[in-house]
Structure formats: C-alpha cells, structure tokens
Amino acid sequence: MKVAGYIRVSTNKEGQKESPENQKQLILNFLAENQYDLYDFYMDVETGTTDKREGLKKLIRDAENKQFDIIVAKELSRLGRNVELLYQLKRIAETKGVRLITLDGRVDTQDISKQTMFGLYAWVYESESQRISDRIKSVFHMKCKSGKFMGSIPPYGYKLQDGKLIIRDDYTVEVVREIFNKYLEGWGHDKIARYLTKKQVPTPAQVAGKSNAGLYWQGTTIKKILSNPHYMGDLVQNRETSTNITNKKRKVNTQNEWIIVPNTHEPIISREVFEQAQKLLESKARRGKGRTKAPKHLFTNILYCADCGASMWYRHNRKGYICGNYAKHGNIACSHHAIKEQQLIETILTDLKSIYESFERLDTENQIKNKVHELQKKNAVRLQTIEKQIQKQMDLKRNALQKFINGDISKEDYHDFVSMVQDKLQQLEMEKSTIKKAMVDSQSTTDLSTIRKQLDEFLSFKTLTTEMVLRFIERIEVDNNQNVKIHYKFAPIECVKV
Structure with a gap:
C-alpha cells in the first residue's frame, strides 16, 4: 500500500x-x-x-x-x-x-x-x-477607529511615525499639490504622468524603495493619488475586505463600510480642492460610460517598436502607428517615429508576393524546413525559460504570503503584490500558450504545397486581411528609420526599407 x-x-x-x-x-x-x-x-x-x-x-x-x-x-x-x-x-x-x-x-x-x-x-x-x-478583524477595526494607520507604506508625500501619517519634508509634498493643480487645470492622467516622467521625478514605488519599482509614472498612479482622501487629512481604511475565511477573493466595500476618522493628520490638499477633483473625476467617468470598445486594427498585438520593444499603437489622426512607450511617456522613453498602416500593408503584400514567386526554386522547401526546425529549437528554449520564470513568480508569492503571515507587510500590500504577480503569471501563461500553438502550427508550414496554395488564395484578393496576418506573420518590428522587419512563421526575417 x-x-x-x-x-x-x-x-x-x-x-x-x-x-x-x-x-x-x-x-x-x-x-x-x-x-x-x-x-x-x-x-x-x-x-x-x-x-x-x-x-x-x-x-x-x-x-x-x-x-x-x-x-x-x-x-x-x-x-x-x-x-x-x-x-x-x-x-x-x-x-x-x-x-x-x-x-x-x-x-x-x-x-x-x-x-x-x-x-x-x-x-x-x-x-x-x-x-x-x-x-x-475586530482588533483591526478598533485600531483603525483609533486613528492608527494600518498600512505598511504611507501615501506618497507622507511618512509613518508611531502609526500616524506625517508630512514629509521633501519635494514629494509639492508633487502631490502639482498633480491636483494640473488636473483641475484640465490635464489628463497620462499627460501628468508624462510630465513627471520627463522631469525625472521619482515614482511613489521608487520613493517607497520597492524592488519592482518602474522607471515611469503611470496614469493609474496619478488617478490613485487624486482619489486618495488621506491627502485632505482624513484617515480612510477598510475600503476592501475578503468575502469570508473560505473565500479569499477581495471585495470593494461600500462607503458606509469604510472606517473614516476625519482630521487625523495634517492635510497636503485642502478639502475644497480635493472635492473639486472628485467631482471632475466623476464627471469624466460618466462621460466615459457607454462608449463602444475601440476596434482592433490590422497590426494590433503584432507590431512592435524595434528600438524599445514596446507595442505600437494605432492613431486615427496619423492613419498609422506610433511607439506605445513614446505615446505614454514621451521622448524620455523612446523616439517619436510613426508608420502609416497603408505603407505596412503594401510592404507586406509585396514581400509575400516575392516569397510566393521564390517557391519556384528547388531548394526552397528544404530551406523552410530548416528554418522551422531552428524556430522550434528557439521556442523550446524559450518555453524552458518561461517555466523557470513561472516558478520564480510562484516563489515570490509564497515569500509574500510568509511576510504577511509574519506581520512584515500589511494585508493591502500583500494583496497588491499578489495581484501584480498574478498579472505577470497570466502574461507568462499567455506567452507559453502562444509559443505552444506556434510550435504546433509551424509543423504544417513545412508543407510547401500547402503554403503555396494558401498564398495563392490569399494574394488573389490583392489586399492584406487579418486572416493572412495571423496565418503567416509572427511579429513585425519598425525602427526610428522606418525599417520594417517581418518575422514570418515559416521563413527567415525579411528587412525592407520603407
């Protein structure tokens, strides 16, 4: 047994x-x-x-x-x-x-x-x-009601001293005020984030000394600061809790469940300014409701900046794509370069026609098989790396849990960290799934007659469709000089000057 x-x-x-x-x-x-x-x-x-x-x-x-x-x-x-x-x-x-x-x-x-x-x-x-x-929970609520800050990391602009929030004696206080002022002047979240990044102002995560701190301010960080009532001197806690002991999923509490203790610490923002910001946030949120989801464009999730590796974003006013890092953070993150969608379509169609015509050469099938074999080896190595990264993320989760159990980090910080790790795990699992699918798909690309037949069928329409892009193209890269690199699922990289 x-x-x-x-x-x-x-x-x-x-x-x-x-x-x-x-x-x-x-x-x-x-x-x-x-x-x-x-x-x-x-x-x-x-x-x-x-x-x-x-x-x-x-x-x-x-x-x-x-x-x-x-x-x-x-x-x-x-x-x-x-x-x-x-x-x-x-x-x-x-x-x-x-x-x-x-x-x-x-x-x-x-x-x-x-x-x-x-x-x-x-x-x-x-x-x-x-x-x-x-x-x-009863002890936690009692401490909250006594005006004690129960988090381990204070809001940006404050420091923690004996369980109380104290205004820092540095630049962060003015940064908070500037964020509120610019928002009320009409600046958006992302514009404020780009402005602070360009000025090289350290982010809240950097100030807190977090090991995973990013280099750039994010629009979500700006929104979080704008909606934090701690800045007008009120202590607001218990904004979310777990459902019960058997269901650890977090639920956002209604306002009547919040534990609010007014005037517990010195405010950075006046109550009037904070309330004006809340009205503007609510107004913008209402305007955003009911909007239809932006349509995906032909090269969404397949077109990348060759200089920084970020996805390229479609812009209607340009009828083309720009670097996502530049769009979000400005020229401190990447250069200002763009490419028209029609240019990409023409370039890829011309290249596919050239590949189709090259099939007449006798050695093409063996070349494709060799390329597929090389790609399979690279994918296998990448899969091993992803598995190690997944294991590392799981270890990080276990370590975070242990720190929470030991009381080294607060419940909010623990859940924030776990949420971040879960996002990373989801990305890794998606990449893992994509690579596995590509490995399966690439087996069929060694059949030269099948590729020729499909290209013949697609090219007869004389336009580039989403189906063609997904069937033949792995990734497209565009650099600052508008050089285009097309990574095919069945052939070597082709570099074309636009």
Missing part, C-alpha cells in the same frame, strides 16, 4: 517550527506499524481555509490519477478548515478508491462508524477559524 502523507502548518513562526517534523514523524510511525510504503509527503505553509495551496493541489491531482492508496494526515484540520473543501477531498477519495485517514483516530473513510462524524468535525474546524478571523 502506497501512502501519501499531508503536512500543513499555518505559519513558520517560532511556536510551530517543530510542527512539520512532528507531523512527519507521526506519519512515518504509522507507516512502520502497518508496513505501508511511503509514496510522498505533501506540505503547505498556509491557512487551512483556502484551497489555494500548492501541496494540496498536487495531492488532489495525484489522488485523481490514483498515484497512491491512502492519504494520511495528523488530523482533519491539517487537510483543511473549510467544510466545502473537506467534502471535496472526501468525494475524491471515495470515487477514486483512495482511503482517507487521520492519526487522531477520528476519520477513516473505510470505517462506516466514523463516516457519520466527518461533517461534524469539518464544521467545528471551519467555525473555529471563523471565530479567530472575526477576532482579528
């Missing part, structure tokens, strides 16, 4: 340092007494109310694949403190024929007399966790 041992502790704090080893030894003793074989240990350092545990996820996957015969844990609360989650584990065990045992003698899915008590124990553990969570 193969046994999977599950070990979980909530934190790595001093009082629980021996807990993982104690749990492991108990499971090993169980194996020795029953002469069972160990399949593997699965371990998590995470609260038992969530199923977002890597060790638990792997345990469930392996149970569904019948990799072992028995799951053993010290007690049911080690597997979870969530009724729904525990019943999910019980169902998996029953449908896959995997026995579930706890070493406190309370749970054994093969013992009918103990099955009736399963639901009671699950409810008790979840209720206990809910009571602890409620006590923590």
Whole structure:
C-alpha cells in the first residue's frame, strides 16, 4: 500500500517550527506499524481555509490519477478548515478508491462508524477559524477607529511615525499639490504622468524603495493619488475586505463600510480642492460610460517598436502607428517615429508576393524546413525559460504570503503584490500558450504545397486581411528609420526599407 502523507502548518513562526517534523514523524510511525510504503509527503505553509495551496493541489491531482492508496494526515484540520473543501477531498477519495485517514483516530473513510462524524468535525474546524478571523478583524477595526494607520507604506508625500501619517519634508509634498493643480487645470492622467516622467521625478514605488519599482509614472498612479482622501487629512481604511475565511477573493466595500476618522493628520490638499477633483473625476467617468470598445486594427498585438520593444499603437489622426512607450511617456522613453498602416500593408503584400514567386526554386522547401526546425529549437528554449520564470513568480508569492503571515507587510500590500504577480503569471501563461500553438502550427508550414496554395488564395484578393496576418506573420518590428522587419512563421526575417 502506497501512502501519501499531508503536512500543513499555518505559519513558520517560532511556536510551530517543530510542527512539520512532528507531523512527519507521526506519519512515518504509522507507516512502520502497518508496513505501508511511503509514496510522498505533501506540505503547505498556509491557512487551512483556502484551497489555494500548492501541496494540496498536487495531492488532489495525484489522488485523481490514483498515484497512491491512502492519504494520511495528523488530523482533519491539517487537510483543511473549510467544510466545502473537506467534502471535496472526501468525494475524491471515495470515487477514486483512495482511503482517507487521520492519526487522531477520528476519520477513516473505510470505517462506516466514523463516516457519520466527518461533517461534524469539518464544521467545528471551519467555525473555529471563523471565530479567530472575526477576532482579528475586530482588533483591526478598533485600531483603525483609533486613528492608527494600518498600512505598511504611507501615501506618497507622507511618512509613518508611531502609526500616524506625517508630512514629509521633501519635494514629494509639492508633487502631490502639482498633480491636483494640473488636473483641475484640465490635464489628463497620462499627460501628468508624462510630465513627471520627463522631469525625472521619482515614482511613489521608487520613493517607497520597492524592488519592482518602474522607471515611469503611470496614469493609474496619478488617478490613485487624486482619489486618495488621506491627502485632505482624513484617515480612510477598510475600503476592501475578503468575502469570508473560505473565500479569499477581495471585495470593494461600500462607503458606509469604510472606517473614516476625519482630521487625523495634517492635510497636503485642502478639502475644497480635493472635492473639486472628485467631482471632475466623476464627471469624466460618466462621460466615459457607454462608449463602444475601440476596434482592433490590422497590426494590433503584432507590431512592435524595434528600438524599445514596446507595442505600437494605432492613431486615427496619423492613419498609422506610433511607439506605445513614446505615446505614454514621451521622448524620455523612446523616439517619436510613426508608420502609416497603408505603407505596412503594401510592404507586406509585396514581400509575400516575392516569397510566393521564390517557391519556384528547388531548394526552397528544404530551406523552410530548416528554418522551422531552428524556430522550434528557439521556442523550446524559450518555453524552458518561461517555466523557470513561472516558478520564480510562484516563489515570490509564497515569500509574500510568509511576510504577511509574519506581520512584515500589511494585508493591502500583500494583496497588491499578489495581484501584480498574478498579472505577470497570466502574461507568462499567455506567452507559453502562444509559443505552444506556434510550435504546433509551424509543423504544417513545412508543407510547401500547402503554403503555396494558401498564398495563392490569399494574394488573389490583392489586399492584406487579418486572416493572412495571423496565418503567416509572427511579429513585425519598425525602427526610428522606418525599417520594417517581418518575422514570418515559416521563413527567415525579411528587412525592407520603407
């Protein structure tokens, strides 16, 4: 009989340092007494109310694949403190024929007399966790109502001293005032961001000393400052919370749930100016409602700036594309260069016709196969790199969680960081999916007759369609001199001077 041992502790704090080893030894003793074989240990350092545990996820996957015969844990609360989650584990065990045992003698899915008590124990553990969570929230609310700032990083322009916000004695205070003044003068978020970037004003993340701080101000950062009531001297907290202990998804609280303590610290912005800014923000938001989503243009998500690597954005007034970095941050980020959409269309059509005519050469098919083989090797290497990057992001998430558990970072900072990591993971997974699809698609591009037939069909329309772009082109790059590099899915890079 193969046994999977599950070990979980909530934190790595001093009082629980021996807990993982104690749990492991108990499971090993169980194996020795029953002469069972160990399949593997699965371990998590995470609260038992969530199923977002890597060790638990792997345990469930392996149970569904019948990799072992028995799951053993010290007690049911080690597997979870969530009724729904525990019943999910019980169902998996029953449908896959995997026995579930706890070493406190309370749970054994093969013992009918103990099955009736399963639901009671699950409810008790979840209720206990809910009571602890409620006590923590109560303390948090009490500290908030006393006027104590509960975040670890104060708003831009302030510093934290004994739980109170104090105005900094530096340039950041004037930057905040300038942001509000320029916004009320009619400047947009992105324009203010470009202005501050051009002046080389350090961003809030740089001032806070964050390791992942970007070089440029963002429009979203400007909006966040404009809508932060801390700047008029009020302490406003509890603007979002988790739904409950079993659902960690954050919900934005209504204003009547906010904990507002007025006049707790010296304001940077007068109440009148702040309220004017809020009215303008609301007015602009109303004007934006109901607008139709901007249509995707022919080269959206496939056209890039060769100088900085950013995507190029379509501009109606130019009937073409400009560098996204320049559009957002100005010439401090990249040069001011553009290319007409019609120019790109003509260039690519001419190039595709040239490739079609070159198919008459006898060695073309072998050349294409060689190029596809080279591309497959590059894609395989890139996939390995992406997997390592994904693992790194997962490690960052675990480290952030541990810092939150240890009290080194606030709940807001933890969720902000996790959200950023999730965005990065999503990008990596999308790139991974794109590369895998390209590897599959490229197998068919070695068939010369198929490519010739498709080109013949497409080129007969004498125009460039989205279908043609997606079928034949991997990526297009344009530099400051309007040189165009077309990365085909089946051929070497072609460089054409426009």
